[in-house]
Amino acid sequence: MTNGTRADLRELFHKGQLTIGISELSRMTGVSPRQLRYWQKKGYIIPKNEDEPGQARVYTMKMVIKAAAMSNLLQTGYTLKAAAAQVDERMRPAQTIYHLLADRYQGYEVADNGQILVDLGPFDPQPDQELFVKLVGDKVKFELKDKQE
Structure with a gap:
């Protein structure tokens, strides 16, 4: 019998392991960097390194998904606030599953x-x-x- 360790999964799916800059996020979502900075100011998206003033913003895959989903909802007529709330609600089950697996695995x-x-x-x-x-x-x-x- 062979074994895999807890680190196997954590290395693959560690929170914040995969990150991109604001320019890449803008290209991926079609949202301008200026608009993304506004979303950040409002607290709708949060860069991984928000505690490091003066550093270029980097975003986790979770924020990439959130920004892309918000952008899609905005195009269908949602307000920014409503789009952010809708995305947060839709992401809750996935976050719960992630935390469950990260804790129990x-x-x-x-x-x-x-x-x-x-x-x-x-x-x-x-x-x-x-x-x-x-x-x-x-x-x-x-x-x-x-x-x-």
């Missing part, structure tokens, strides 16, 4: 039969057990295993 195991078991850490009602999830065909199945010390 401990790594993975590949069994001798090739089955991938994703380790979700201690099973809260039974902390001496580890919770794993796997795909069997197209069905999600959970499995409890004795905690490895």
Whole structure:
């Protein structure tokens, strides 16, 4: 059986790992840099490095998605405030899933039969057990295993 570590997923999906500058964000969304700076001033988009005055603005993929979605909604007649609120609401489920996975993901195991078991850490009602999830065909199945010390 082979194992993957928690760092595997975190390295791929770490918040803020992939960033772009304001010029790239402008090109990707069709929103002028001036307008993006206004959105930032209003608090609708936030650069990753907002705590570093004097540095060029860089944006995470989350802000890229938000800015693109806001731009699309503005083109359909939404106000800026309404577009930002709508995008925030639409992004909530994805953010919840991201946080759940980032918090619970401990790594993975590949069994001798090739089955991938994703380790979700201690099973809260039974902390001496580890919770794993796997795909069997197209069905999600959970499995409890004795905690490895």
